[in-house]
Amino acid sequence: MLIETKDLKKHFEIGRNQILHAVDGISLQIEENEILGLVGESGSGKSTFGKTLIGLHPRTSGSATYNGQLLPKSFSAADHLKYSKELQMIFQDPYSSLNPRMTVLDIVGEGLMIQGEMKRNDIKDQVAQWMDKVGLNADHMSRYPHEFSGGQRQRIGIARAMIIKPRFVVCDEPISALDVSVQAQVVNLLDELKRDLGLTMLFIAHDLSMVRYVSDRMAVMYLGSVVESGPSNEVFFNPQHPYTQLLIEANPEPDPELERKRQHVPIVGEITSPINLGAGCRFADRCPKALSHCKTVTPKQTQISDKHTVSCHLFE
Secondary structure: OEEEEEEEEEEEEEEEEEEEEEEEEEEEEEEOEEEEEOOOOOOOOOHHHHHHHOOOOOOOOOEEEEEEEOOOOOOOHHHHHHOOOOOEEOOOOOOOOOOOOOOHHHHHHHHHHOOOOOOHHHHHHHHHHHHHHHOOOHHHHOOOOOOOOOHHHHHHHHHHHHOOOOOOEEEEEOOOOHHHHHHHHHHHHHHHHHHOOEEEEEEEEEHHHHHHHHOOOOEEEEEEEEEEEEHHHHHHHOOOOHHHHHHHOOOOOOOHHHHOOOOOOOOOOOOOOOOOOOOOOOHHOOOOOOOOOOOOOOOOOEEEEEEEEEEEEOHH
C-alpha cells in the first residue's frame, strides 16, 4: 500500500464558533502504480483533500501514510524538502500556478535546484529533455508563462512535477481548463508517463467518463465525505449510492440523438452548508430515497462487493 488515509479531516475556522468542514473523515487506500479517480461536485472538498494529503494544508485530525511512513500533521520546511522528491502535485489552473516572473527553465528546473544535487548546466539539460517529453520545444525555455497557450502551460506544470521523478502525484483537475482536443493530449501524456515512471496518481476531476477512462478505481465525494468507492467500471455502470446514480444520469451521452431522447433527472435542492455540520448523511436533504433517520444518523461504510463500498443507510 503506497498511500493510506484514516479518518482524515481538514476544517477551517472562518469566524467565531464557525467551522467549515472541507474534508470530514476520509479513509482511502491507493496501491502502488494505481490511479484513483476522485469525483464530485464543485465544493465537495476534492482539491482540499489532495492538498492536505501531500502536506500543503495541515491536517485537522486523522492520519495519512506514505509507503508505510506516517506523514507529519503539519509539514515543516524540512518535511517539504524531504517529501517533495516523492510527492508532487499538478495544479488545476495552469496559469496561476506558474510564477509569471520566472522563465520556463527556472520553473521546471526549480525542484532540481532546491534539491541541490545537480549543477546549473545539468539542470538545463534535464529541463530540455522534459520539454521534449511533454511535447514542447526545448528552445522555448527562455520564455515566460504568458507566452504559451493554456494547454502548453499545463504541460509545463506537468514537466515541473515530473522532472523530480516522484512516486505519487496529485492531479488536481489537470484538464478542466483545456479544450477537448488538448484534454485528450494531456490525458494520453499522463498515461504514458505513468507507464514509463511507474507513477501512482490521485486524479481529481468532474468528468465521470474521463475518470472512468483514466483511473483504475473511483471514489465519489460529497460535502467532505466519500459516499461510494470501487473499481471504476463497476461504480460507473453499477452505481449504488443515490448521489452517484444521479451524477451518472447527468453525464451526457456522446450520441446526440440518444442525448435528445434521454430523460434527465436533475439533482434538486440546495447543497447543505459545510459550516458546523452535525451527524447524518450529507446528501439527505437532496436525496430522493432518504429515510427518516438519514438526517440524524451518519451512515457507515458497507461492502457491496469485492472492493466496492457505499456509505448509505439503504444498504446497512
